[in-house]
Amino acid sequence: MPRLVSHPDEVKIVTSRFGKGAADIDRFLELGGYESTRKALAEGPEWIINEMKASGLRGRGGAGFPTGLKWSFVPKVSAKPKYVLVNGDESEPGTCKDHLIFLHDPHAVIEGTIIAGLAIGAKTGFIYLRGEYRYLIQIVEKAVADAYAKGFLGKNIFGSDTEFQIIVQTGAGAYEVGEESALMESLEGKRGIPRIKPPFPAVVGLYGGPTVINNAETIASVPHILAMGGPAYAAVGSERNGGTRLFGISGHVNNPGIYELPMGYNLKKMIYEVAGGIRGGRTLKAVVPGGSSTPVLLPHEIETLGMDFDQVGKAGSMLGSGGVVVLDDTVCMVEFALRTISFYQHESCGWCIPCREGTDWLKKSLTRFHAGFGTMKDIDNIQYLAENMMGRTFCPLGDAAAMPTLGFVKKFRKEFEDHLDGKPCPHAKHLDVALV
Amino acid sequence: MADVTFTVDGKKLTAPAGMLLIDACRKAGIEIPAFCYYPGLSLQAACRMCVVRQEKVPKLQTACTTTVAEGQIFVTDSPEITQARKATIELLLGNHPLDCPVCDAGGECELQDMTFKYGAGESLYVEAKQHREEQKWSPAVYFDRPRCILCYRCVRMCGEGMDVWALGIQNRGASATIAPNGGDHLDCEQCGMCIDACPVGALTSDTYRYKTRPWEMNHVSTVCTHCGDGCKVTLGVRQANDGAEIIRADNRDKSGINGDFLCAKGRFGFDFVESVDRLTKPLVRNAAGKLEPATWEAALRLVAAKFKEVRDAGTGIGVIGSNTNTNEENYLLQKFARTVLQTNNIDHVRSTDYAGFALALAGTSGRAASLHDTTTAKAILLIGGNPTEEHPLLAWNLRTNFRHNQARIYIATNSPIKLERQAIKSLLLPIDGYESFAEFLSGSATEIDSIAEAAAFREAVVAEESLLVVFGEEYRGAAIDSLIQWGLGREGVKFAYLGDYANSRGAADMGLFPDLLPGYVPVADAGAFALEYAGMPSSAGKDAVALFDSAAAGQLGALYVVGSDPVSAYGVDPSALKNTFVVAQDIFLTSTAALADVVLPSASLYEKSGTVTNTYGDVQLVKKAADKAGVKPDFEILIRLAGAMGVDVKKLVPFGQIGKTGGGVSADMGQSRGAQSGEVDRHAVWLTANGLEPRLSPFDPLAVLDEIERLVPSYKLDRLNLFGGNDSATEPGFVPVSSLVSARDLILPAHDGLFTSGTLGAHTAALTELNQYQNQAVAEVAAD
Amino acid sequence: MSTETMSIFSPALATRFDALVLKYPVKRSALIPMLLYAQDEVGYVSDAVMAEIAERLSITALDVKNVASYYSMLRFKPAGKYNVQVCTNISCMLRGGYEIFDHLQEKLGIGHKGVTADGVFSLEEVECIGVCCWAPAIQVNYDFHDELTNDKVDQVLADYKAKAATEGAR
Numbered sequence A: 001m002p003r004l005v006s007h008p009d010e011v012k013i014v015t016s017r018f019g020k021g022a023a024d025i026d027r028f029l030e031l032g033g034y035e036s037t038r039k040a041l042a043e044g045p046e047w048i049i050n051e052m053k054a055s056g057l058r059g060r061g062g063a064g065f066p067t068g069l070k071w072s073f074v075p076k077v078s079a080k081p082k083y084v085l086v087n088g089d090e091s092e093p094g095t096c097k098d099h100l101i102f103l104h105d106p107h108a109v110i111e112g113t114i115i116a117g118l119a120i121g122a123k124t125g126f127i128y129l130r131g132e133y134r135y136l137i138q139i140v141e142k143a144v145a146d147a148y149a150k151g152f153l154g155k156n157i158f159g160s161d162t163e164f165q166i167i168v169q170t171g172a173g174a175y176e177v178g179e180e181s182a183l184m185e186s187l188e189g190k191r192g193i194p195r196i197k198p199p200f201p202a203v204v205g206l207y208g209g210p211t212v213i214n215n216a217e218t219i220a221s222v223p224h225i226l227a228m229g230g231p232a233y234a235a236v237g238s239e240r241n242g243g244t245r246l247f248g249i250s251g252h253v254n255n256p257g258i259y260e261l262p263m264g265y266n267l268k269k270m271i272y273e274v275a276g277g278i279r280g281g282r283t284l285k286a287v288v289p290g291g292s293s294t295p296v297l298l299p300h301e302i303e304t305l306g307m308d309f310d311q312v313g314k315a316g317s318m319l320g321s322g323g324v325v326v327l328d329d330t331v332c333m334v335e336f337a338l339r340t341i342s343f344y345q346h347e348s349c350g351w352c353i354p355c356r357e358g359t360d361w362l363k364k365s366l367t368r369f370h371a372g373f374g375t376m377k378d379i380d381n382i383q384y385l386a387e388n389m390m391g392r393t394f395c396p397l398g399d400a401a402a403m404p405t406l407g408f409v410k411k412f413r414k415e416f417e418d419h420l421d422g423k424p425c426p427h428a429k430h431l432d433v434a435l436v
Numbered sequence B: 001m002a003d004v005t006f007t008v009d010g011k012k013l014t015a016p017a018g019m020l021l022i023d024a025c026r027k028a029g030i031e032i033p034a035f036c037y038y039p040g041l042s043l044q045a046a047c048r049m050c051v052v053r054q055e056k057v058p059k060l061q062t063a064c065t066t067t068v069a070e071g072q073i074f075v076t077d078s079p080e081i082t083q084a085r086k087a088t089i090e091l092l093l094g095n096h097p098l099d100c101p102v103c104d105a106g107g108e109c110e111l112q113d114m115t116f117k118y119g120a121g122e123s124l125y126v127e128a129k130q131h132r133e134e135q136k137w138s139p140a141v142y143f144d145r146p147r148c149i150l151c152y153r154c155v156r157m158c159g160e161g162m163d164v165w166a167l168g169i170q171n172r173g174a175s176a177t178i179a180p181n182g183g184d185h186l187d188c189e190q191c192g193m194c195i196d197a198c199p200v201g202a203l204t205s206d207t208y209r210y211k212t213r214p215w216e217m218n219h220v221s222t223v224c225t226h227c228g229d230g231c232k233v234t235l236g237v238r239q240a241n242d243g244a245e246i247i248r249a250d251n252r253d254k255s256g257i258n259g260d261f262l263c264a265k266g267r268f269g270f271d272f273v274e275s276v277d278r279l280t281k282p283l284v285r286n287a288a289g290k291l292e293p294a295t296w297e298a299a300l301r302l303v304a305a306k307f308k309e310v311r312d313a314g315t316g317i318g319v320i321g322s323n324t325n326t327n328e329e330n331y332l333l334q335k336f337a338r339t340v341l342q343t344n345n346i347d348h349v350r351s352t353d354y355a356g357f358a359l360a361l362a363g364t365s366g367r368a369a370s371l372h373d374t375t376t377a378k379a380i381l382l383i384g385g386n387p388t389e390e391h392p393l394l395a396w397n398l399r400t401n402f403r404h405n406q407a408r409i410y411i412a413t414n415s416p417i418k419l420e421r422q423a424i425k426s427l428l429l430p431i432d433g434y435e436s437f438a439e440f441l442s443g444s445a446t447e448i449d450s451i452a453e454a455a456a457f458r459e460a461v462v463a464e465e466s467l468l469v470v471f472g473e474e475y476r477g478a479a480i481d482s483l484i485q486w487g488l489g490r491e492g493v494k495f496a497y498l499g500d501y502a503n504s505r506g507a508a509d510m511g512l513f514p515d516l517l518p519g520y521v522p523v524a525d526a527g528a529f530a531l532e533y534a535g536m537p538s539s540a541g542k543d544a545v546a547l548f549d550s551a552a553a554g555q556l557g558a559l560y561v562v563g564s565d566p567v568s569a570y571g572v573d574p575s576a577l578k579n580t581f582v583v584a585q586d587i588f589l590t591s592t593a594a595l596a597d598v599v600l601p602s603a604s605l606y607e608k609s610g611t612v613t614n615t616y617g618d619v620q621l622v623k624k625a626a627d628k629a630g631v632k633p634d635f636e637i638l639i640r641l642a643g644a645m646g647v648d649v650k651k652l653v654p655f656g657q658i659g660k661t662g663g664g665v666s667a668d669m670g671q672s673r674g675a676q677s678g679e680v681d682r683h684a685v686w687l688t689a690n691g692l693e694p695r696l697s698p699f700d701p702l703a704v705l706d707e708i709e710r711l712v713p714s715y716k717l718d719r720l721n722l723f724g725g726n727d728s729a730t731e732p733g734f735v736p737v738s739s740l741v742s743a744r745d746l747i748l749p750a751h752d753g754l755f756t757s758g759t760l761g762a763h764t765a766a767l768t769e770l771n772q773y774q775n776q777a778v779a780e781v782a783a784d
Numbered sequence C: 001m002s003t004e005t006m007s008i009f010s011p012a013l014a015t016r017f018d019a020l021v022l023k024y025p026v027k028r029s030a031l032i033p034m035l036l037y038a039q040d041e042v043g044y045v046s047d048a049v050m051a052e053i054a055e056r057l058s059i060t061a062l063d064v065k066n067v068a069s070y071y072s073m074l075r076f077k078p079a080g081k082y083n084v085q086v087c088t089n090i091s092c093m094l095r096g097g098y099e100i101f102d103h104l105q106e107k108l109g110i111g112h113k114g115v116t117a118d119g120v121f122s123l124e125e126v127e128c129i130g131v132c133c134w135a136p137a138i139q140v141n142y143d144f145h146d147e148l149t150n151d152k153v154d155q156v157l158a159d160y161k162a163k164a165a166t167e168g169a170r
């Protein structure tokens, strides 16, 4: 069972019920659960969407799209049924926050799903969890069954004449299935290949019906927002970045863990105070701020950096999934780059040429390079390849592979050059990190 | 959709709103490269070659998925775009074997062309390439995985186009690969469409692999010799020591009546041309009763003398024509029979009751469907048959029409067929349900009404505003008539009648009947023919079956069989012909030829020119592709035979110098065209306008086409279209109603499937192998 | 196909599948869960598994294979009774994921995708399993073991070995 951590700077909203046995429905009700759903049912869609807009909540899946706005795109009338989809595929390396939500507060996800359904006029919601999370699926399935038993789900939820059903679905191992349209394909029993956009899911999504898809953390925030009011939630965060976020700090820190901090919280402080500083008192070498696809930041770049979508974007990286990966001075950046790209090579769905061939080529070059058989030209080639993948792929996975690679090569070019001429890598532990 | 105007590379373009940008550009002559885009199949946007820049859009967009709208501004050619495309090609080439020098696709490979254009000349990639052995997926299809660029065209072609779904994509990322449904082999219809769709050399065909380089071939566009659909086919031909051999057949240029379609027979069924069983020398039965080689001179002299003798003695002579010879040949054959042999004893082995069809449609116009109608009709009623097997192009068209236009297909058959997957309604008829089907449609109570879905089926069919009725061999004579009368009573109903061979319809249209002249004009009421066909008897002759009866009774002096095998078709007892002088003219020693006194080796449809008419009445040009030493086209044989009989050949074939100095009476170059006579020679004008010589040789079959056009009411062809490689529709219905008679029912449908094709199929090694392979696969499944 | 007819699955799983195909707006949505649950029972996705699932969903076996081969948790060969999956992705790598992997290779005497001779264990290097903050971590079948050291790994192996001895290897 993953260890829970705590820090005084935390603002516990989404995590407020963590560690309190809230997976049990009665306990959840004692802690004020399902009140927001009743309220939403009473107030109606327009009110929900307005609260959501006022909350300034931006999608926690990675792209940071304003949630209220996304919901408002769904057409009011539709010939085909509408759907709510909860994205619990959580596979971006460095990210494990949804894990805790499903474990400690599954009913928050159920509540959020019902509310999203009420907002857009859907009768069915799907909670899609990655296949590796089998024990969490069992927890969520039990929670859903309990909610049915209480009449919170079904034909007449909370005794109203509104219907809402939830189906829990498992994946079977595929990062790309976290991409919204690939997830819909997977849910339809197909290969996880993303779809051509437009049309966007809000118009043509699952089974061809208008669909809202949100990250599990986004959805779990919803009942809290309705409970405390949109503006109050917004006030917790920074400008245009409402509320809190579950930051997962991993790597070379003394106290790794999931911390709920207000949007805009300073990154340096997060590492040195919240997570207890660098392990063994070593020096910070670099930070990956938002999951493995976000370009690496150097120590001087985080001094005053507030962790919200806009500020991290301005610093040349991305807030992404909130997975902060901390690297100390023992890390070989070439090896780190190689491990990062070999993940994307392994996970590329193979649909489009730039991503399929590009990630494969990058992995092979970096493998050779790291093994000490690189040339100066390789460094340029790696950069050239990554630059030519950017913005050219069918879905953002290609960018997710190219972006960090560019960051590594540009910011650590010297370290790449140090690998030339058969010089052994000063940090190297593993020359061969092939994953087949 | 309304037209919109948008800008591409500074040029204003107009196209219907919602059209794909790539199509709009291509129409305007702006080439946008693409590997995965394939018109008509679902969109992929996977190869990223078609990227363009759209104003105010941050990322490059794919032209294959962008639809045009008013006021958009695009750039399709800029350093940024060129670089994007170049980089994509570099990536593809990184792991590509670069074995162009031995690759079948070398020289006609889209990857090569793109590399040439975007110049990914330098290899940035130094890692070892993955090698994988080529795989034989079936007797027809090979897969060379390293060459595959994963454009998914084959997968879509097989699934969406063919509705076979035998190809899939397995694994993911760089390990992704195209995989066949049988694990290591293909269980499919072996159409080979995947090979044509492949832009590179990943899928290749057994018949063509490692045989030649594309530039060593001549490419000849002609018409497939197998079924009645009449696909245009491009034959790749190379010089060989005994003529010119065909080494490939495809329709990659997507031209002609069939667009991108070709079935297994069209694609692989050409090697009969090279069969060791081909007749290459005339054979004459010697004193010992054995067939032995003779010269053309001797053989023709013998036949001519014998025919003259029999004709002059009046001991009875009969002629049987062909379902695969050209219109010109069949026309000439009946003219030869009627005017030179002076008999109406002419017939062919009928595969379909086209005479009955013409009779039923007599006096109407616009009711006979062209094959094109099958791609556009909003509603289609298919009665009987199984197009997937017997009319593959029709099946393809119906599927496409369903996919693209949501055509409503109604199927009534007495056993389930695959096309039902595209049908909106289907009805399983009782065994004898076809007979009463017209009655059922018109609302009378029949036994069909006892089927549960029958009422709903009829209601839906009857509610259609327009309807294309497709039917085949289940209908003849009175049955055709009742079905057509039902349709004629309604507006917007058109008919297509399905028959078997490449030119079965042409054989009927050209008057290979004892009682009907070309265009189904009755012998008894010969009209214009009476004036020109000097020597033709005025009463009907004997049909094929009656001819053999006469022979058996010792009353047939001679029988001339051209390009057909009536002995096996009618199960004729060999002894019936012992007192008849039999001449067989064929490409193989058929059962008929084996009994003949003289055998004349003829050229196949791939070795001659002329026209053929498909079962829908669409006329197409046949062009000579291959050549075989020793054989002659049937047309030439006929002329030589007539010459040897002392006939003035000019009376048979209008040829010669145009104008005052030349031309015989019948050398019609347009002078005698009714109201137009006296005008400037239309034909000469036409020839001149098209830069052609006047026909100077009696062996030029197109000289006879002039006469056909003049005399056959329905053959008013659009020549420019025809000579441009397109089809020209004809309708049988122009014959005056009053004068028609119904022919005796002697129909013998061929029931050829995907890999059989009568005598031709039996001599086509590729088809024989495929047929065995398929039967074996079926047997294995059955045994499981 | 219903439970009464011939099924290669246990009655419980067959019954579960009967219900699963009816759960979704479209039958085929059950495909991926079915494959995973079938693998849990049979040990891997065999041709027979794919054939029966194809039939239950009225799709072709090729279609099933296309989908199955996409997902990395699905395998086409048997694994050990306990499939030890070691995350070596970035967060785990930083905290010794490769050392754990090396240690396991040595202890079990097998490499990536290897199976021990007694069939008790198989080993696999996997991508991020979503426990980055408690790295390094492994997953044995579906059970997570996190914040590992070599000693802890030895204990984990010993526990499974004991369990296998009482339950018997597959």
Ligand SMILES: Cc1cc2nc3c(=O)[nH]c(=O)nc-3n(C[C@H](O)[C@H](O)[C@H](O)COP(=O)(O)O)c2cc1C
Binding pocket: A058, A059, A060, A061, A062, A063, A064, A065, A067, A087, A088, A089, A090, A091, A092, A175, A176, A177, A178, A179, A180, A181, A213, A214, A215, A216, A218, A219, A395, A396, A397, A400
């Ligand atoms: C390659 C790729 C993988 C993704 N993986 C996930 C994921 O595991 N979980 C997730 O919530 N969103 C993931 N996303 C983002 C989703 O596409 C989508 O934007 C998100 O679920 C929307 O929810 P939000 O608006 O609440 O963030 C991924 C996107 C891409 C391109």
Ligand code: SF4
Binding pocket: A176, A194, A347, A348, A349, A350, A351, A352, A353, A355, A356, A393, A394, A395, A396, A397, A398, A399
């Ligand atoms: S970028 Fe292309 S290959 Fe990569 S995951 Fe997206 S669609 Fe698939």
Ligand code: FES
Binding pocket: A093, A094, A095, C087, C088, C089, C090, C091, C092, C093, C127, C128, C129, C130, C131, C132, C133, C135, C137
């Ligand atoms: S990196 Fe190991 S669990 Fe995420």
